[in-house]
Amino acid sequence: MNTFKALKLMADPLQGFAIWLKEAEAAGIEQSEAASLATVNNRGAPSMRTVLYKGMSKGGFCFYTNYNSPKSRDIEQNSSVALLFFWQVQARQIRITGTVEKLSESESQAYFLTRDRGSQIGAWASEQSEELESRDALMQRVAELTEMHAGKEVPCPPHWGGFRVLPSVMEFWQGRDDRLHDRFQFSLDDAKGKGTADAKTWRHKRLAP
Ligand SMILES: Cc1cc2nc3c(=O)[nH]c(=O)nc-3n(C[C@H](O)[C@H](O)[C@H](O)COP(=O)(O)O)c2cc1C
Numbered sequence: 001m002n003t004f005k006a007l008k009l010m011a012d013p014l015q016g017f018a019i020w021l022k023e024a025e026a027a028g029i030e031q032s033e034a035a036s037l038a039t040v041n042n043r044g045a046p047s048m049r050t051v052l053y054k055g056m057s058k059g060g061f062c063f064y065t066n067y068n069s070p071k072s073r074d075i076e077q078n079s080s081v082a083l084l085f086f087w088q089v090q091a092r093q094i095r096i097t098g099t100v101e102k103l104s105e106s107e108s109q110a111y112f113l114t115r116d117r118g119s120q121i122g123a124w125a126s127e128q129s130e131e132l133e134s135r136d137a138l139m140q141r142v143a144e145l146t147e148m149h150a151g152k153e154v155p156c157p158p159h160w161g162g163f164r165v166l167p168s169v170m171e172f173w174q175g176r177d178d179r180l181h182d183r184f185q186f187s188l189d190d191a192k193g194k195g196t197a198d199a200k201t202w203r204h205k206r207l208a209p
Contacts, residue, residue: 013170013186013202014059017085017094020172021053024087037063037165038082039074047074053085054111057103060164061096064111066128067159075100075163083165091175098167108161113153120154121145171207181209 024032033053040046049071051063061083065071075081083096103111112120125141132138167188174182189201 011202013167013172013204014056016172016186017170018056020087020090020092020094021085024090024092027087027089029087029089032087034085035061035063036084036086037071038084039071040078040080041074042077047071053083054162057107057162057164058166060098060101060166062103062111062162062164064108064160064162066123066126067102067161069128072163081165091181093171093173095169095171095173096165096167097169098165100163100165103162103164105156105161109156111162112156112160117154121149123160124154124157170202176209179209183207183209 021032031052034050035053036048037051038046038048047070051065051071054062054064056062079099079101081098081100083098085094085096086092112123115123121142124145125138169185169187171183171185176182183206184204185207186202186204189203
């Protein structure tokens with residue numbers, strides 16, 4: 001069973017996240033960058049879905065999506081979100097709560113250009129989470145857009161881009177024998193400006209399993 005030695009010594013949970021993600025990748029866990037994203041709309045209704053973590057930006061966890069999707073509408077109404085990573089093989093979980101903000105257009109465009117062409121066309125073709133008449137209708141739209149962009153670079157759609165989740169609380173959970181798991185919670189020091197990407201002062205405490 002893994003020990004918690006490394007985290008005990010760590011002052012920065014973002015570093016802890018980077019280490020655990022790397023270890024999950026090294027252990028061969030597929031889609032180790034997949035995370036559950038929880039949003040809550042302005043009526044207090046929660047919603048969750050999986051997104052892929054695509055790196056850090058200004059101290060925040062980035063993911064990319066359709067800005068007209070239900071998750072983006074929730075975020076517009078309420079910027080408080082939660083992210084959850086779970087790596088079963090290593091009996092590890094990281095819970096993150098914080099606020100979310102849009103990446104700049106240039107950041108989103110830069111990432112969009114790294115995507116394969118099929119995904120770029122897909123971002124134009126799919127009105128994410130809207131009702132589709134049929135699969136054929138979607139494929140027809142893909143064919144039209146593929147033709148429209150033939151021989152040209154596919155630009156980043158205005159309705160597509162990234163968000164960064166700026167953490168204010170992060171909890172590391174390491175499964176141990178007899179359900180006596182290790183849990184460490186890191187919170188940004190209030191006095192240092194909770195929830196801001198610049199605040200680097202984290203306090204941590206051990207929580208009961
Ligand atoms: C493994 C996995 C990874 C996913 N990654 C993303 C992603 O990075 N961005 C995204 O918009 N949707 C992603 N999805 C789809 C979402 O879970 C969800 O179905 C979609 O974004 C619509 O969510 P919404 O209606 O709440 O906006 C992923 C799904 C799975 C299962």
